[in-house]
Amino acid sequence: xxRVKKIPQRMxxxxxxxxxxxxxxxxxxxxxxxxKLDPTxxxxxxxxxxxxxxxxxxxxxxxxxxxxxxxxxxxxxxLDTLKTQLGEV
Numbered sequence: 001x002x003r004v005k006k007i008p009q010r011m012x013x014x015x016x017x018x019x020x021x022x023x024x025x026x027x028x029x030x031x032x033x034x035x036k037l038d039p040t041x042x043x044x045x046x047x048x049x050x051x052x053x054x055x056x057x058x059x060x061x062x063x064x065x066x067x068x069x070x071x072x073x074x075x076x077x078x079l080d081t082l083k084t085q086l087g088e089v
Contacts (some may be wrong), residue, residue, distance in 0.1 A: 007020050009021065010024050010049040012024060012051045012060075013056075013060040014060040017051070023051075023052070024051060025039060025086065026039075026048070026049055027047065027066065027082065028043045028046065029046045029047075030044065031044060031045055035078055037082060046070055047070075048060075050066070050086075
Protein backbone atom coordinates (compact mmCIF):
# COMPACT_ATOMS: atom_id res chain seq x y z
CA UNK A 1 0.00 0.00 0.00
CA UNK A 2 1.42 3.35 -1.05
CA ARG A 3 1.22 6.23 1.40
CA VAL A 4 0.43 9.64 0.00
CA LYS A 5 2.32 12.38 1.79
CA LYS A 6 0.06 15.14 3.06
CA ILE A 7 0.99 18.61 1.85
CA PRO A 8 0.76 21.14 4.68
CA GLN A 9 -1.83 23.85 4.14
CA ARG A 10 -1.74 27.40 5.53
CA MET A 11 -4.15 30.34 5.29
CA UNK A 12 -3.09 33.60 3.68
CA UNK A 13 -3.77 36.50 6.07
CA UNK A 14 -4.49 38.74 3.06
CA UNK A 15 -7.09 36.87 1.03
CA UNK A 16 -8.02 34.14 3.54
CA UNK A 17 -7.50 31.28 1.06
CA UNK A 18 -5.98 27.97 2.11
CA UNK A 19 -2.96 27.12 -0.01
CA UNK A 20 0.05 24.83 0.03
CA UNK A 21 2.60 26.03 2.57
CA UNK A 22 5.31 26.16 -0.13
CA UNK A 23 3.20 28.53 -2.28
CA UNK A 24 3.03 31.12 0.52
CA UNK A 25 5.65 33.41 1.99
CA UNK A 26 6.09 33.52 5.75
CA UNK A 27 6.42 36.79 7.63
CA UNK A 28 7.98 36.15 11.02
CA UNK A 29 8.32 38.07 14.29
CA UNK A 30 11.57 36.85 15.79
CA UNK A 31 12.01 36.35 19.54
CA UNK A 32 13.98 39.65 19.51
CA UNK A 33 10.90 41.46 18.13
CA UNK A 34 12.15 42.00 14.55
CA UNK A 35 9.74 41.43 11.67
CA LYS A 36 11.23 39.83 8.55
CA LEU A 37 10.30 37.81 5.48
CA ASP A 38 11.15 34.15 5.91
CA PRO A 39 11.40 32.51 2.47
CA THR A 40 12.69 29.25 4.01
CA UNK A 41 9.82 28.99 6.50
CA UNK A 42 12.18 27.72 9.19
CA UNK A 43 13.11 30.80 11.27
CA UNK A 44 12.04 30.69 14.90
CA UNK A 45 9.32 33.03 16.03
CA UNK A 46 5.66 33.78 15.44
CA UNK A 47 4.72 33.53 11.78
CA UNK A 48 2.00 34.58 9.40
CA UNK A 49 1.59 33.49 5.80
CA UNK A 50 0.91 35.72 2.79
CA UNK A 51 0.45 34.89 -0.90
CA UNK A 52 3.43 35.75 -3.08
CA UNK A 53 1.85 38.92 -4.46
CA UNK A 54 1.77 42.49 -3.21
CA UNK A 55 -2.04 42.62 -3.41
CA UNK A 56 -2.45 40.14 -0.55
CA UNK A 57 0.23 41.90 1.50
CA UNK A 58 -1.58 45.22 0.99
CA UNK A 59 -4.90 43.66 2.09
CA UNK A 60 -3.30 42.16 5.18
CA UNK A 61 -1.77 45.53 6.10
CA UNK A 62 -4.91 47.62 5.52
CA UNK A 63 -7.07 45.31 7.60
CA UNK A 64 -4.36 45.08 10.29
CA UNK A 65 -4.57 41.29 9.86
CA UNK A 66 -0.78 40.96 9.70
CA UNK A 67 -0.38 42.87 12.98
CA UNK A 68 -3.01 40.67 14.65
CA UNK A 69 -1.41 37.47 13.38
CA UNK A 70 2.06 38.51 14.55
CA UNK A 71 0.68 40.08 17.77
CA UNK A 72 2.91 43.10 17.21
CA UNK A 73 2.51 46.58 15.73
CA UNK A 74 4.38 47.20 12.48
CA UNK A 75 6.11 50.47 11.52
CA UNK A 76 5.14 51.99 8.13
CA UNK A 77 8.82 51.99 7.03
CA UNK A 78 9.01 48.28 7.76
CA LEU A 79 5.87 47.66 5.68
CA ASP A 80 7.50 49.41 2.71
CA THR A 81 10.59 47.22 3.16
CA LEU A 82 8.40 44.08 3.24
CA LYS A 83 6.65 45.17 0.02
CA THR A 84 9.96 45.69 -1.82
CA GLN A 85 11.31 42.36 -0.54
CA LEU A 86 8.13 40.60 -1.64
CA GLY A 87 8.52 42.11 -5.12
CA GLU A 88 12.01 40.56 -5.32
CA VAL A 89 10.84 37.04 -4.33
